[in-house]
Amino acid sequence: MTAERAPMRHVVATLVIAAAGALWFVVWMLTGVGPAAVAFLALPLGAATAAAAAFDLLRRAPLSRPARRFWRLMTVAFGALGVGYTILAVAAFRDAPVLPVMPPAAAAFAGAGFLVAMWAMGRVPLGITSSGDRWRQWLDRSIAFFGCGTVLFHFGLAPMISGDQVWSVQALILLGMSFALAIGGITKVSYIRGGPIDRVSLRLIGLCGLVGAGVAVLMVLGGDPGTIPAQAVVMPIAPAFGALAVRRQWGFTEASVGRSNTWLPYLAVAAVDVPLIAVIPGALTWTDKLVIVASVCVTGLVTIRQYVVFRENARLLREKRASEERLQHEATHDGLTGLANRALFRRRLGEQLEAGGATVLLVDLDDFKIINDSLGHDVGDHLLMAVASVLRDGAGPDGLPVRLGGDEFAVLITEPAVLGETVAQRILDAFTCPLSEHRLLVHASVGIATAPAGTPLDRLLRDADVAMYAAKERGKNNWVRYRDGMRPPVVVHAQLGGEMRRALDAGEFTVHYQPIMSLHTGRIVGVEGLARWRHPTRGMIPPAEFIPAAESTGLIVPLGRFVLREVCRQAALWLAEFGPDAVQKAGPNVSARQLHDPDFVADVQAALADAGLPADRLVLELTESAALRGQQVSRTLRELHALGVRMALDDFGTGESSLSLLRAFPAAIIKLDKSFVDGIELDAPGTPEADARQAVARAVMQLSLALGLGTVAEGIENQQQADRLIELGYSLGQGYHLARPMPAAELTALLAAQHLTAAA
Incomplete structure (x- = not known):
């Protein structure tokens, strides 16, 4: 239950009782109507209401065992005070118009109430575990208790004891208990770091006792007549504080509240100087007064010195704590992003x-x-x-x-x-x-x-x-x-990527070449270089398996560099052996990661220079997605074009921006994707399927003619497809029908036979 839902009726009742007592006193002072004994009714009514509030808290609110013990004792304390002052009120009405001396029974109940309240306050746990901290706090609390007690005694009890008016022992004892409760409450709450009792509640209980200071002042200044305002105006404030303390406890959850008020001993030492200064105007010699002034100055300076040291130590502790928290944060969080590490x-x-x-x-x-x-x-x-x-x-x-x-x-x-x-x-x-x-x-x-x-x-x-x-x-x-069941194939794929580095170092990769041929004469006019991996235990691994692993691990860059250098070296050998008409273009595939490699242009230059291959013989084959990768790729392509290297758009027609790409991309060749070649020979002329399929192939051819680009049809699997493509204007093609990818030695044999035929 939260504090907002705690009942207000007890707080309102005690405030109404206190206000009614004050209002009665004003009317009584102005008119003198009614017996003075009415003043004695406010405190027992208020104490009974405070006891009812504490009992309601015990009955309805969830409390821990120490909190329940504290408020049970406070219920008894409020009840005992109510009984004691009820007896006093009965005596006041019985002895009217003479103000009564507090009956022994009333004093006994009221004194028991103060003792129970002090016992309850003393039982509140401080949250201290080490013996060293416990001794230090007892020392600090003793300094604070005696310092504050000296001030209250000097200005409260001492004038009553030494004055002309003779006060009853009961009154003096009860006022002394009230002061003890107030001082004990103040020093206690100042050193509670956390626990089952709300700190504000404890302060309010301490203020209940401090009401006695107001009573003492009225007694000293007014004598017997001071009893009336004390009973009607000042003392009813204590039950109101008690009811407010009860309400504050509703819904309180036990938690740490931080550092205790270690400044209190210094304040108490300074407070002791106040009575010393107060006695200076009395009947003392000038030497006595000088000693007192010097003592006050010394204690004041020592207090200031200690307080400065305390503040410095507190600052060092805060810095140490902040440094530890910073180091802890750095040890558990990422330095760049601030996320957990x-x-x-x-x-x-x-x-x-x-x-x-x-x-x-x-x-x-x-x-x-x-x-x-x-x-x-x-x-x-x-x-x-x-x-x-x-x-x-x-x-x-x-x-x-x-x-x-x-x-x-x-x-x-x-x-x-x-x-x-x-x-x-x-x-x-x-x-x-x-x-x-x-x-x-x-x-x-x-x-x-x-x-x-x-x-x-x-x-x-x-x-x-x-x-x-x-x-x-x-x-x-x-x-x-x-x-x-997801783990085995994925793990195999991940392990495959891990083996690729070893395979590159071990020379397990090689390059196969698929010829690009003239559809009219059947002559080889170019080649496409394709990476192949012969694994020592698994045999030939299909590119569809290892290329994605190379892309995801970044090994596509060194693999692509190897293929580029091997294609340039082999093309230069064929050029030297069979002449310029044998292999007019040699094309390795290039991935997007390679184009983003800042050393890619230098790699191409080095491969051409080392092989001695003219730049216009090299054709880099790129997919549309690789060519659409931003400013870095565009800059790389322009630099390659400036070197004289030609570029081919592979799988053309499958992307989303093919037409606009032709205007920005320095392409020399368009390769019609296999998806537009498949089935081109099966559709009967005049059907929607045939018209749509052939319309795409015809449109690509017309674009290439308009832009002055070469064209190559991919994926030709039979002669009927080749014939239909020739009808549409295509002159170059590649596919399994024309020639499969093969090692360099086999292609060399084909080129040798082609060269002999041409020579004959």
Whole structure:
């Protein structure tokens, strides 16, 4: 139950009683109507109301055992005070108009109430565990108690004891108990760092006792007549403080409240000087007065000195604590993005797996290395910071975003009710907009895995990694949840990528060449260089298996460099052996990652120079998607074109911007995609299928003629297709019908036979 829902009726009742007592006193002073004994009714009524408030708190509010013990004792204390002052009120009405001396029974109940309240205050735990701290706090509290007590005694009790008016022992004892409760409450609450009792509640209880100071002042100044305003106006304030303290406790939850008030002893030492200064005007010699002044100055200076030292120590402790927090943050967070790092991620994941199930998202940026290599590390760093912001927003309160290293991120789902797919889709949706100040469009692949309690941490991470790799295989910018049976093929693929570096160093890669032939004469006019991998145990691995692995690992760059140099070397040998008409163009395939490599142009120049191959004999074959990769690619293509290297658009017609690309791309050759050749010979002329298929092939031919570009038809699988393409104007083609890809030695034999035929 919160404090806002705690009942106000007891607080309102005590305030009404106090206000009624004050109003009665004003009317009584002005008119003198009614007996003075009415003044004695306010305190017992207020105390009974405060006791009812504490009892209601015990009955209805959820309290810890120490809090329940404290408020049970305070209920008894308020009740005892109410009984004691009820007896006094009865005596006041009985002895009217003479003001009564406090009956022993009334004093006994009231004194018991003060003792129980002091006992309750003393039992409140301070939250201290070490004996050293406990002794230091007892010392500080003793200084504060005696310092504050001296002031109250000098200005409160001492004038009553030494004055002409004779006060009853009961009154003096009760006032002394009231002061003790006030001072004890102040010193106690100043050193509570946290616990079951609200600090404000304890302060209000202490103020109940401090009301006695007001009573003492009225007694000293007014004598017996001072009893009336004390009973009617001042003392009813104490039950109001008690009711407010009870209300404050409603809904309070036990928690640490920070550093205690260690300034209180210094204030108490300074307070002792006040009575010393007060006695200076008395009957003292000038030497006595000089000693007192010097003592006050010394204690004041010592207090200031100690307080300065305390402030300096407190500053050093704050700096030390801030430094420790900073070091702790640096040890558990990534320095660039501010996200949690791998160490914190593994710790939190381990805790969650021990407590219950856990869901993990692994997020990997697609083609980040290309951006980093082509645009620079500063741009890459800004992009990583933007990605971190996306992950924070995407995870929100449901997950912990993490940077594992490089362009690898993760999200630990901390809210069990939230699905990993929901968070993954939020992240991917955010990646549809350009990121960072450089307005870069990037995509990510997300793997999701969930495991029950007790699952090994590394197993869950492997499952998420397998799912992420599967997402990349499905075309990237996608999420995939791990399922049983997914691991073996993905692991084999990942291991394949790991073996590629060894294979490159071991020379297991070679180049096969597929001829590009004249459809009219059947002569070989060019070749396309294709990478092949002969694995020592698995045999020949199809390119469809190892090329995606090379792309995802970045090994496509050294593999492409090898193919480029090998094609240039072999083409130069054929040129030297069979003359300029044998192989007019030699074309290795080039990936987007190669075009983003800042050394690619230099690699091409070196390959041509080392082989001695003229630049116009080299044709780099690029897909439309590779040619549409931004300013870095455009700059690379222009530099290659300036060298005299020719470029061919491979798989033309399958992209979304083929026509506009021809205007910006320095292409020399268009290669009609196999999808427009398949079945071109089967459709009967005049049918919609035949007309549509042939219309595309005819349009590509007309575009190439209009722009002065060469054309090559890909994927020719029979003579009927070749004949139909000749009818549409095509003169060059390649495909299994014409010649399959073959090693260099076999193609050399074909070129030799072709050369002999030409010579004959």
